[in-house]
Amino acid sequence: MKRLEVRDGFLVLLAALWCVDETNTLPLFLLAAAIHELGHVLVLSLAGGRVLRLTLTACGAVLRCTLPEGRCARAAVCLAGPAASFALTAFAGELGLYRLAGASMLLGAFNLLPMPPLDGGMALCHLAGGRFPFARGALSLAVMAGLLTTGCWLWRQGGGAWLLLIGALISAQTMKNLAKTTE
Incomplete structure (x- = not known):
């Protein structure tokens, strides 16, 4: 069994982002993501x-x-x-690498959103012992609606397309998760 699997969608997205990345931010996000996963x-x-x-x-x-055994240990991993x-x-930030610091902060804060499959949502699921699936779904829908609304507003102001895209991706995953919990 392979321990690392790279899906085609990841490679296509990586290539597309590489083509439009005029400020060389993509390598910073990739480094921040690697450190995040190592944690x-x-x-x-x-x-x-x-x-x-x-x-x-x-x-x-x-x-x-x-x-690992125990809800707290599982939440700690998340x-x-x-x-x-x-x-x-x-x-x-201490080294003056502010773009790397910003990329890492954005990645960490985004992953703390309280909705599965993000880390914050998974930690809440473990701490709650798998209870309250409908409350979890309602929270996910609220965060998703906030991201989409903010993304639409920013897009109309001339930016924020990335937030709209993230909101759409999370919306699709949230709907998939909600369908599983109601089956």
Whole structure:
């Protein structure tokens, strides 16, 4: 079994972003994403879990693993990625690498949104012991609606297309997750 799987959608998105990246920001986001995932892997291994596979998709990285025992340990693994992102933000800021710090901060903050499959939502699911699927779905819908509304408003102001795209991607994943919980 391969431990790293790279989907075609990831490669297509990477190529498209590389073509439009006039400010060389993409390598900074890739470094920030690698540090973010390493945070998950470090805490996972310290908690007794094991990485089975890392899949890179157009929607992000998906870490398949054996989870440690206990809700708090599982939530800690989920929150370790954003914690690593914020540590990189502080470190890069101290070195004067402000673009890297900004990329890492954006990645960490985005992943803390309280909706699955993002880290914040998964941590809440583990802490709640899998209860309250409809409340979780309502929260996901509220965050999704906020992202789409803000993205539309910014787009009309001459920017924010990236937020609209992120909101649309999260909307699709949220609808898929909600369909699973209501089956």
